[in-house]
Amino acid sequence: MSDKQIGREIGQALGAHLTRRSLFALGGAAAVTGALAACGSNTGREPAATGGATGGASGTTLNQWYHQYGEAGTQQAVEKYAAAYKDATVKVSWKPGDYDQSTAASLLTDAGPDVFEYGNGPTIDMIKGGQVVDLTDLIGDTKSDFNPSILERMTYDGKTYAIPQVVDMQLLVYRKSMLDKAGITPPQTIDELIDAAKKLTQGNVKGLFLGNDGGAGLMGGPMLWSAGLDYLTKDNQFGFDDPRAATALGKLREMWDAKVLLLGAPKDWFDPSALTAGLTAMQFTGLWTFPDLKKGLGDDFGVMAWPALDGQGKASVPVGAYGSCVSAKSKDVEAAKKFVKWLWIDQTAYQLDFATAYGFHIPSRTSLIGQASTLTSGQAADAAKLATDVGHAQSPILWTPKCNTAFGDAMNRIVKEGADPAGEIAKVKTVADAELKRVLA
Template identity: 30%
Template structure:
């Protein structure tokens, strides 16, 4: 009896731990089952339809509806194919895909954050569609940055859906009061930020948490110095850490940036607590609705050697399975100019295609223009299958340097040795 109690306790402990690992996809499954049940009746009545699923992580009904116009539009042209968009929260997507790979429970299409594309291609999630796109004339229209993020090991695993990048927002009133012009270089930035820092306002705000978001915000600085993710320990790499650490030492930027998400940075800017911020175009609608009276300008992220930006955005990946042909057709349909243009506009995205980007909607608008011009310089992260690991090393080094626990040099050198170990 006593022994048995011992055993149950042990088992309970084990079970408690096992629970932490398993996701909560039960509700998801049941809803899918009921969908299937109703679908079978339709199938009996009409011709046999092919049902595909598309996983995405955009929040809100509005965005779901916009995606639905894409899938419905495709079905209108291809009545025998139906594509169902299924929402998976961003925080869960990577886990769901990994678990799905092991359990063979996967969608036919995934909208994926572009730096993660290569990792999942390496893990065998995506179908090789190199042959399908080789004869496709549209492919020459894509910018190099977004296009290369869909390629792994010389093979094509999807197409870019929409792009974005980062620019410098500045509060016009605060700059005018301090008598500074929007900074173009790192030296100008340091001076301007110093002058703008007073009465509880700090000069600059960026987002630097220890995750992909932080790495994303750091890359424009790193690239501008002339380094890339595999040259962190070079003099250029160290300089990129130093320029931001110096702003913190000056008091022109808060140490709290290591906890700020990009939305937190936006809040700081819209409430007038920071005079300048680095952020993306997706914040424009939010700014317009929460602080319509705020006068702000946009310019490139200040440069060291050259203006640089980082490529953000999502790709459409075709998942291995029975529906590769239909999924590839859908992908080509979505990125065709007449379909993608209204979609990108409604989503606040920038076109990954040059012909669409030439549209006056992006080139004439004074706010969007900066991001549109940035697309020329926007570099993808990686692409590398071990990007998530590399990214964590970079954002970790940022935390070390920005909390002033290490010198920029120590942080950069340490990160370099870790990245060398990952790349070897």
């Protein structure tokens, strides 16, 4: 069908005779709409003419991106820090929604940020793709002051690609009064934990809450660590092709079968409401819930690490941090690096304010933890000590998203469907080996 025929058909369909003139009018309208749309496409970036084209320090504009923090006042705080920087104009963008995905995609375009935060530092694909720049020289002699496991997580091939902002952690929280009533002391091994959960499960109160999927999404890492293993070995080989890993992951299924796990809570593990509403006696959750826990339970809660499988294993708490990165596509990489150094290395007062004044986080600089008044007493102090003593970075840098999906699927089948752990681990190994080969090539 030729264009003319199509035009005629459309004309007939519209029930009107389109003359050439009215077609032009339509085209004009379309052009105007396009221009309007262009006005609306706020990319958060200044037009190139006013951007870093001058190259002079005072005329530089830097775009800095954050994900949306839930705590009130955080946005105003980071805007205050940005305004205090004299060597460049820093524009803060506060990004709600799927921050990780949209930021990763924007790094491929010209509309991306100059400075941005990313969970546990940039991904291996960003580093391999040259999308982020090496920040090793910014750290200098402050290196020993940063939480070592976090800094290591943001380092690849001896180069550090992000500066840790604040440390977050997950840990096991329990209701003291419920444990006392059942005559239980905080469990030291996984088997003791299962026994305790059994005793604490009474009526509508369950013993333990590991997330609505029975811990399939959350507890894979801590279970491997409790057996003394890890996702990857020190020399970057698959780390849990081991019968002990099968035993450890099988323990989650044992808890599931014993019906001691809380399932289907209205709000998942990252919210304290299951504990405060008395649906569970113990819950694996995050440090960020402490202000709410305090409000709901007063002093009736205690904290502990995820216990070791047995004498050979290790107790652990997962720690993670948003790291500040610099995009390689920034118009002025040096100015961006300078700003990152200023804010996240030199301005310790701002770092302390950001970590403690709004929600409960741990400063990423060890020397600041002592000054964090929110972390000096009670359960928060215990938690901060756990993070320093037995903190374990959530997942290694070479554990790619694809590995993570394969592992999550395997965990679901083991925990929810009772699949054979050894067989599922072998399936994950196939995927992980291929991924390791890809990223290390």
